[in-house]
Structure formats: structure tokens, C-alpha cells
Amino acid sequence: MKQQYKGSHRRIGVWRMSLVWVLVLQLATLAAMAQGITVSGTVRETDGSALPGVTVQIQGTTRGAQTAVDGGYQLTNVPTSATLVFSFIGKTSQSVAVGNRSTVDVTLADDTKSLQEVVVVGYGSQRRQDVTGAIASISSNDFQKGNIVNPEQLLAGKLAGVSITPPSGQPGGGSQIRIRGGSSLNASNDPLYVIDGVPLDNNGVSGAANALSFINPQDIETFTVLKDASAAAIYGARAANGVILITTKKGRQGDQFHLNVNALGSLSVNSKLVPVLSADQFRDLVTNNTTLAATPEQKALLGTANTNWQKEIYRPAVSGQIDMSGTGSFKNVPYRVSLGYLNQNGVLKTSNFDRYSGAIGLSPKFFNNDLSVDINLKGTIIKNRFANQGAIGAAISFDPTQPVYQEGSPYGGFFEWVTRNADGTSVINTQATRNPVGLLMQTNDHNTVRRSFGNAVFNYRLPFLRDLRANLNLGYDLSSTTGQSVVPAAAAASFNQGGSITQYSQTRNNKTLEFYLNYVRDLKKISSRLDVTAGYSYQDFIRDEPSYASLRAEPRPVNGVLTDTVSAAGTPFRTQYTLLAFFGRVNYTFKDRYVLTATVREDATSRFAPNVRWGTFPSLAFAWNIKEESFLKNSKAFTLLKFRAGYGITGQQDLPTGLSDYPYLPRYTLSDLTAQYPLGGSYYRTLRAEGYDANIKWEQTEAINAGLDFGFFDGRLTGSLDLYQKNTSNLLATIPVPAGSNLTNQILTNVGNLTNKGVEFQITGTPYRREGVNLDLGFNITYNQNRITNLSKVPTPNDPGILVGTISGGTGNTVQIQTVGYPTNTFYLLRQVYNAQGQPVEGLYEDRNADGRITIDDRYRSYTANPKVLLGFTTQLTLRKLTASFVLRGNFGNYLYNNARSNNGAYRNFTNALGFLGNGVTNVLTTNFVNNQYFSDYYLENAGFLRLDNLNVAYDFGKIIANRYPLRASLTGQNLFVLTKYTGLDPEIAGGIDNNFYPRPRIVSLGVNLSF
Secondary structure, three states, rough: OOOOOOOOOHHHHHHHHHHHHHHHHHHHHHHHHHHHEEEEEEEEEOOEOOOOEEEEEOOOOOOEEOOOOOOOEEEEOOOOOOOEEEEEOOOOOOOEEEEOEEEEEEEEOEEEHHHHHHEEEEOOEHHHHHOOOEEEEEEEEOOOOOOOOOHHHHHHOOOOOOOEEEEOOOOOOEEEEEEEOOOOOOOOOOOOEOOOOEEOOOOOOOOOOOOOOOOOHEEEEEEEEOOHHHHHHHHHHHOOOOEEEEEEOOOOOOOOOOEEEEEEEEEEEEOOOOOOOOHHHHHHHHHHOOOOOOHHHHHOOOOOOOOHHHHHEEOOEEEEEEEEEEEEOOOEEEEEEEEEEEEEEEEEEOOOEEEEEEEEOOOOOOOOOOOEEEEEEEEEEEEEEEEOOOHHHHHHEEEOOOOOOOOOOOOOEOOOEEEEEEOOEEEOOOOOOHHHHHHHOEEEEEEEEEEEEEEEEEEEOOOOOOOEEEEEEEEEEEEEEEEEEEEEEHHHHHHHHOOEEEEEEEEEEEEEEEEEEEEEEEEEEHOOOOOEEEEEEEEEEEEEEOOOOEEEEEEEEEOOOOEEEOOOOOOOOEEEEEEEEEEEEEEEEEOOEEEEEEEEEEEEEEEOHHHOEEEEEEEEEEEEEHHOOOOOOOOOOOOEEEEEEEEEEEEEEOOOOOOOOOOOOOOOEOOOOOOOEEEOOOEOOOOEOOOOOOOOOOEEEEEEEEEEEEEEEOOOOEEEEEEEEEEOOOOEEEEOOOOOOOOOOOOEOOEEEEEEEEEEEEEEEEEEEOOOEEEEEEEEEEEEEEEEEEEEOOOOOOOOOOEEEEEEOOOOOEEEEEOOOOOEEEOEOOOOEEOOOOOEEEEEEEOOOOOOOOOOOHEEEEEOOOOEEEEEEEEEEOOOEEEEEEEEOOOOOEEEEEEEHHHHHHHHHHHOOOOOOOOOOHHHHOOOOOOOOOOOOEEEEOOOOEEEEEEEEEEEEEOOOOOOEEEEEEEEEEEEEEEEOOOOOOOOOOOOOOOOOOOEEEEEEEEEEOOO
């Protein structure tokens, strides 16, 4: 206890005696301290990065210090017998005896118990022990490293049940994300993204890869994935495919200002090319192959060049990015400001992606901290240069004996195939493949996308009822896109049309207003805890698309009049839809052992008719914290043992891309200018009635989940096991209309059912932890089985299904089918017959119905592109200042149709009667196919794989520049190798058809991090 001397003259003797004792004690303390030493050091996280704000205290005293921005600290006059205690929120505290050391460096590991105390859920947060649903979280410390363009790439391979198919090599490309398999046939299978409490529009923005491409990955703090219906039902109508909650980084109360700078340079190179005939092989084939039997005229077309067209269109691509963020607290208002710039060049020439991003976060508090305000503002400008990806297919099939450039060529100097008119003049051969390099260099397709979104969240603790909070969330999302594609008049692709100029633009204006009340009360008398949430949600989505005339790049005379118009402008387009909802959730905990959660959401969408507009989406879940039972409470082996079970219903109203926001209304389409009706000597455009379903409504997914969470050895080994089943009914599907309908051939309606069921297992552990040395391991595996259980409104036992999976080659050819009893997008092909040498016999297939003919009825349903098994393996080793980590990913049970082979693997691809030659894949030398065998299962290949997705090595160099600023450097490799049986470019292609795939490059990145 401390007393203050105020100078009173009363009882002066007592005060003098007290003062003497105080002086004696202070002198004794100073004498002891004079015998101490100065101790300094650095505190780091397990990944080697500096950890500011750590409390360093001399045990048993009030003396201590906090680490600075660089993680450094210093204490003077420390007794050699002292013990230093290092503590930080979310980290496991450490006690270190000083001894005679003047330097004490410490690494603080994550405190699993502390980190799991609170978890973000829909509309608020909950104690981890009160969570009943299947929820997975990952923080910035565990994200993927390297050249990460879009945020979802941070998660790849990290979470069970979450499949992330990375983008192709196209700069800025977006990944495909699936949570526990797809739940729809034609509607969206993408999860709902919620950023800092704002649900995004899943339809995305024109010219952008996906909804997340506008967020700088460096700004993200955590991902939380709501996987089952009991966790996601609070988002009701938009949660059928799961929900991903993203929390961005923010400043902290009391932080001193510090600036963090990250710079990254990357080199991308192609790791593989499609194997095609070389120029010498091609010349030999055309000249000498008796099966091909080229005519003298065809042989005369051979050139003398040796051109590898794939090497001509690809390049090593250098990319760079720099990110700066400043965090601190100004007058007790935490803030974070960030700026980022990314320049990503693609390996396909001319492709480029530029992103400029900025973010501001403010977190003030008012009224004695009763009112918390979070303001999040983000702005992004993206500039794309899209390469003409038709060059990829052209590079496979273009004659390798021809040069890239030809002197005197009127087609921009590029070699192009020509024909001769009767008068001997040469004109472009419109039937021939275009020069691949010319396609790239003579196409200038670019756009600019601007987007700003953010929100202000007001969270107020009511003064008259302290357990009740009111939360108001006001959000906006504004975007605009302008783009133009120019093909010059000299380009062979549009030489006869005088080139072309195509323009487009789009604006989006989305608004969000959500309000909810949250009541949390500990009912200690009955050993209970009550958490109740009730609220209202409003979202409005407006999209505008003006229409532009299509122009010629060079004016041409038409009927004697010079004109630059190719086609007239159409009708401007504007659409709007609105979502309304009321929601509530009750979470009740008894004795910290038994937890019951009930959720309900009432949703309405303007996309459906008033009589079916509203939908109800309830859920119920239960959890049993077995570890809190008397027979395990004192167990040293278990730190966590929890059983979960849940049931819920979620919805889907996101329509297929390109369809109207008003599918329940009758619609009429104005005919093209080229399709007019003659009447009385004049021509009139007509209105065509479109098919529609007046009673179209929600898809509905009913799901059950049972899970077990476990932890051993004081949290050093944790994991979970989940079993689930999802049944989707009233599928939003596009189906054929019975013959005789005068409206349309297909219609979007509610028809059919689909089921996904599976098992997830995830485990993480720290098998070795010592001072300065730490090893973390993680493993996850998912098994998912997908089946269509119904596909018609009335029983149709002999209905083969719906043909899908359009391929390149022929007209309207498909290789997949939707059929009851089979997975979605099951391959539908003919069974190839092989000779005694194991080679496929051209045109010979198994006659499955024994009718003596090979028809579509002889096709069989086999594999699917959907992987049955997903796995991920991660590890991180910290050895003082050195950190090394890697991520392995694998998919198994998935197949790919090799359309690159089927479309370029026949002798007919090499010669023709149209006056040009074409190359093909080397596999034709094995099959000797004369004609393309598009429906042969010979081209269906096992696409299972194991990929080294990420390998990162980082080193902390300590303080530089006058020994003040810490520097950290890293070297990262991405897509380093793939183990697979697949013979094509890449086994991981969404949809299951490999054709004109933009190669996914191998990337090596060097990064530096500097703190001020």
C-alpha cells in the first residue's frame, strides 16, 4: 500500500519516522539494483517476425518494459538471480532465468486456448466453447506466402472441406471455391463472402475475376468459414454454399505508430507445353506419311522455317508488388492505413494486371467505451490487359514450318495464310488458322475497374441494460467498369471488316443496412449463459449497362458512303433486385457442458413472385463439452473434447450468369437487325416471347452435421472430425422444354434434387517446441460424394438426362451429362476398343445396346471432374532467425477430358482442301487416327495429383540502418512440382474439360519486409 505525504504538520513525529523507513528501503533497493546488469533482446513470433507490445516483467516486481516495433526491449539493473516473464495476449507466456546473460531472445508461440476463446460467427462473435456448428478459422500467421494476388489463394490446402481450385495463369485470375461440394446445377455454387460484416454481391463486377479480387491480401487478418447449415443459417437465403467471413486488419488501442513496408518481386515461367510436332517432324509427316497421303499441292505449302509457336506466344514474366501499412492510436483512436500496388505480367504475351489499393480503418470508442465504432473503407483501381487466348489453341495447330513474320505482309507484317482470286491477286484465307503471335499483338483488349466499398458499424451497450447491445451496420459497394477491345484494320482476324472497336461499361450500386440486438447474460444461479441475437437486414443491388455501337477500326465505304459503324447500339440495360430478412439466434449454455443453438431467418427476394418470395431457413444445433464432465475435468491428457450435432436449412437465389433478375415475369426479346420480318415492302424487327416459370422460387439445402473436436497435451495437438450430408431440392436448373413448345427450347425452373455427403478430418500439432526452435504440422483430408437424386417434375424412368460439357471441335458436341443416380457433370463417352498392341482402334467402340450401330445410346456414364478426396499438408519450422514452411495439396478421384488432344490428334488436322496446313499433338503418331474421335473415352484421363503448392524460406536479419529498423527477407516458390498421371498441361482445371488452358506458371518470388 502506498501513502502520500501532503505536508501536514500533525503527528509530525510519526511522519518523520515513516520517511526515514522509506528512505532506508529505497537506498537498500538502489544498492541491490546497482549490483544488477542490463538485459536486452528481441521477442519474435514462431514465424520469425518481430512482436511489438510484449510485456517483459521482472518476476515478483512491478518493474518491466514493452517491446518496440522491432520486437526489441531493454531493462537496466536486473539482478542476475531474476526471472523475466514475457506475456502477450494470444501467446503462451514464458519465464526465463537471467543468470549472467546480457541478451535474452524469446519466441512466443500461439496460445491455443486463448486464441480459441472467441470466434467470429454471423452477426457477432461467440466463445469457442459455445460454438455448435462446423466452423473453421485461419489467421494471417498461417496464410500461404508468395505471389498471392487474390485473397482466397491464402487458404489453399489449409482447411478441410474447402476446395480452392487456383486460377489459370491469366493475371488477376480468380479461384473457384467450393465448400463441401457444389449444391446446385445451374445456379451459383460460390460461397457467400462477408467482409467486415458486409455481405458482397456474388455476381461480381464486370472485368474482374471474382468478388474478392478487389481486396489486397495484405489487409486481411482472419478467414472464418461457416461450413454447415447450423452455422450458416443465420445468412439464410444466400448460405447454401457456405459462408466465408473475412476480417481485415485494424489498429489497437494504445499502439505507437509504426510503418510496415513489404516488397515482392516475382518471376513466372511455364513449366510445361502441349507436345506438338516439331517443324522437322511435321515436314516428314506431310512429305512421307502414307496414311496422311498429302497431295503435291499440299506438300508445296510447306515452309522452310522452324517455329515453335508455343515458345513464340509465351514469355518469362516479371511481376512486382509493394505494400505499405501504418498503424497506431491517435488520441485513443486506433487506426490503420494501407496502400498497395501490384503489377502482374502473364506468361502469355500482352497479358497484364495492375491493382492499386487503399484501405482505412478507424476504431474509436465513446461514452466510457459503451459505444464502439468500426469504420472500414476500401478503394481499388484495377487495370487489365487481356491477351487474346485464342492464340493458345492457334499455337498448337499452326504450321511450324512457317515464319512468324513475312516481309511485305499487308497483315501487320505477320505471316498469314492466303488464297488466290481468279485474277491472281491474293486475299486472306478466312478458313485458315490465324497467326498466333498476330492474334496477341494485334488485339488491344483492356479495361479499368474502380471499386469502393466499406461500412460503419456502431455497437452500443445500453446504459439501462448493460447486458444488451445494439448494433447498426451501414455499408456500401460502388463499382464502375469501362473497357475497349481494338483490333486494327490490318489484322488478319478482321481484315475484310476493316478491324473493329468494341466498347462496354457497367456500374453497380449496392447498399446494405443491418440492425440487430444482442443480449448476453451469465445466469450464475443456474450455471447458465444466455446469448440472444435478433435483427433485420436490407440489401439493394442496382446494375447499369449502357449499350454501344460496334465500330470499325478503319472506316470503309458501304454503298458509296464512308462509314465506321459495324452494328448499331442496342438498348441500355438496367436491373435491380432487393433482399430483405429478419433473423434471430438463441445460444444457451448449461454448466459450460451443454450448449443448444437455435437460429431462424426469414428472407425475401424481389427475384421471385410475391406468392413465393419469402422463405424460412431454420437451424438447430447441440454441443456437449465432454472435457468439462467430472470424469475428464482433471484429465491431463485431454485439453479439449467436444461433440457437436446440427441440422439446418439454407437457401439459394443467385441465378445463372446472364439471366434476368425477373425470371418469373414474361419477357420479350427484340430480334437482331439481321433477322427482320418482311411486310409490305418493308422489314420489321420482331419481339420473341421467352420461356419463363411464374412460380420459380428458392433452391433449398437441408443439411445435417455431426462433429468431434479434440485436443491433447495442453493444446499442442488439436483437431476435428466431421460427418455431413447436404440435400438440395427445388434445384434452379435449365432443362429442355418438351417438343411442341412455341416459346423456347430450354427454361429455367425448379426441378430436381442433389445430395453431397462426406467426411472431414483436420489435425494440427506442435511436436517440438524449445527456445528459438519450433515445429508446427498440419494435415487435413476430405471425402465428398456427390449425387443427383432427381431431375424431373414427373417420373421419367427412361430419361437419359441433360447433356452438358461443350467441347471444342465439331458443332455442339458435349461429353458430360446430368443423370439421376450419378455425380454432377459425369462424363458421357463411348468405350474405346483397343487392338492386341494396346492401341486404340479408330471408330471401333463397344456396342453396349447390341443394335449393330454406334450411336449416342452406346455412350456410358463413368467418372466425374469432381474430386472425391481432397488433402492438404502444411509444415513450418522456426530455427531462431530462420523460418521454413511448405504446403502440399492433392485431389484424387477426379478426371479430365483432354480436349487439346481430341481436337488436335487426327491426321485431318494436318492437311485439308482449304489451302492451308495445320499442326497437331504428337499423340497422333501413336493412335494414327485419321479423323477426330471426340467421343472416345481414350481422351478421358485420371487427373488426380499431388502438388507442392508453396515453399517458403525466410530469414530475419535483425536491425539495419543505424541499428534501428528490422529487416526480414523471404524466398518463395509456388507450383514447384505436380505428381500426376495426367498427360495434359495441368490436372487441376475446373469443369473437367482441358481446352485452350492458360498455363499455370511456376513462380519464384523474393520478398523483403522492413518496419519503422
